Amino acid sequence: MNAIRWVFFDIGSTLVDEEEAYKHRIRDMIEGTSVTLDQFWDKRIQYAKEGFNGDQKAIEHFGLSKTPWHSEDEAPFPDCEQTLAALCRQGYRLGIIANQEPGARERMDAWGLGQYFSVIASSAELGVSKPDPAIFRLALEQADCTPENAVMVGDRLDNDIRPAKKLGMKTIRIRKGLAIYMKPSCEAEVPDFTVDNLSQILSIPCLIEDRL
Numbered sequence: 001m002n003a004i005r006w007v008f009f010d011i012g013s014t015l016v017d018e019e020e021a022y023k024h025r026i027r028d029m030i031e032g033t034s035v036t037l038d039q040f041w042d043k044r045i046q047y048a049k050e051g052f053n054g055d056q057k058a059i060e061h062f063g064l065s066k067t068p069w070h071s072e073d074e075a076p077f078p079d080c081e082q083t084l085a086a087l088c089r090q091g092y093r094l095g096i097i098a099n100q101e102p103g104a105r106e107r108m109d110a111w112g113l114g115q116y117f118s119v120i121a122s123s124a125e126l127g128v129s130k131p132d133p134a135i136f137r138l139a140l141e142q143a144d145c146t147p148e149n150a151v152m153v154g155d156r157l158d159n160d161i162r163p164a165k166k167l168g169m170k171t172i173r174i175r176k177g178l179a180i181y182m183k184p185s186c187e188a189e190v191p192d193f194t195v196d197n198l199s200q201i202l203s204i205p206c207l208i209e210d211r212l
Contacts, residue, residue, distance in 0.1 A: 004170060004206055006145045007087055008119075010130075010154035011098040013177030015080050015113070015198070021073035022055075028067040035062050048181040055178065071101070076111050077176075083198040084116040092207075095119035097139045097152065099129045099159070119143045130159040136167055153201065155179040157189040165191075170206055174198065 012018045026040050040058055047061075048054030059066055087094060094117050098104065104122040108114035121139035123129040128138070140147060147168035154160025154172075156179045161171045165188050173191035184190045193204050201207065 004092070004149060004151050006093045006095055006119075006140075006143050006150040007201075007207075008095040008097045008139060008150060008152045008164075008169075010152075010156070010160050011096060011100060011104065012074075013155040013179060014153060014160075014174050015076060015096075016074045016111075017077050018074055018177060020075070021070045024070040024073050025067055029059070029064045030062075033062070033064070035064070044178060045181060048178050051183070051185070054181070069101070071107065074107075076113060077198055079197055079199040081113060081116075083201060084113065086202055087207075088116055090207075093118050093143065093145075095121065095139055095143055097121045097130065097136055097160075097164075099123040131163045133163045133167055136163055136169070140167075151206065157182045157184055157191070161191045162186070162188045165189075172201060172204060174201075 009015050023037065026037055030037065030040060040062060043061055044054035044058040047057035084094060096104065096108070096117055096119065098121070100122040102124040104124070105114060105120050108117060108120065119139055119142045121135055121142065123135060126135055126138055128134045140150060143150070151170040151172060152160055152164035153174060155174050155176050157173065161173055165171045171191045171193070173194045175194060175196050192206070195201055195204070
């Protein structure tokens with residue numbers, strides 16, 4: 001059995017709660033229109049359940065224009081730091097593989113989380129985005145880790161689970177954000193494990209057995 005040495009995380013809707021940031025963007029987009037926040041929110045969920053990019057399809061449906069993202073409204077999930085600290089105590093190395101605007105390391109540091117991550121592979125800095133497997137390979141190279149010795153934790157089946165699984169990484173889906181409505185479109189999008197919050201990762205068999 002290949003021992004897991006590294007645990008990689010997505011950021012949005014995985015480590016960080018983005019709901020208030022989404023609502024802020026929606027309020028900006030609908031300002032001056034007859035569209036309400038509830039109408040937009042319900043429509044994005046409807047499209048997500050149908051297998052579409054819920055946000056983009058809702059924007060198109062209402063004829064709106066995308067406005068800037070409010071990263072100041074993001075906040076780590078309540079069990080984020082305790083889970084990261086526990087994984088580090090157990091001897092795991094931690095990394096990030098995420099589609100992010102510039103400054104991912106600085107944002108992690110501002111939340112007091114940067115100390116836990118040895119590798120932060122951000123699309124803005126690397127010039128490549130998920131689901132391109134290249135960003136996963138770059139992160140693994142920085143970690144000096146083989147795919148078989150790593151696990152990817154993320155909310156999206158298309159961006160996180162499928163490319164990581166195809167490379168040979170173990171995968172953990174966290175059911176958060178709009179991606180909670182996604183359903184696997186192929187075998188490669190079926191995660192090895194599914195959790196509802198970060199702290200449940202600590203009970204996953206592949207991590208526990210590795211430390212027995």
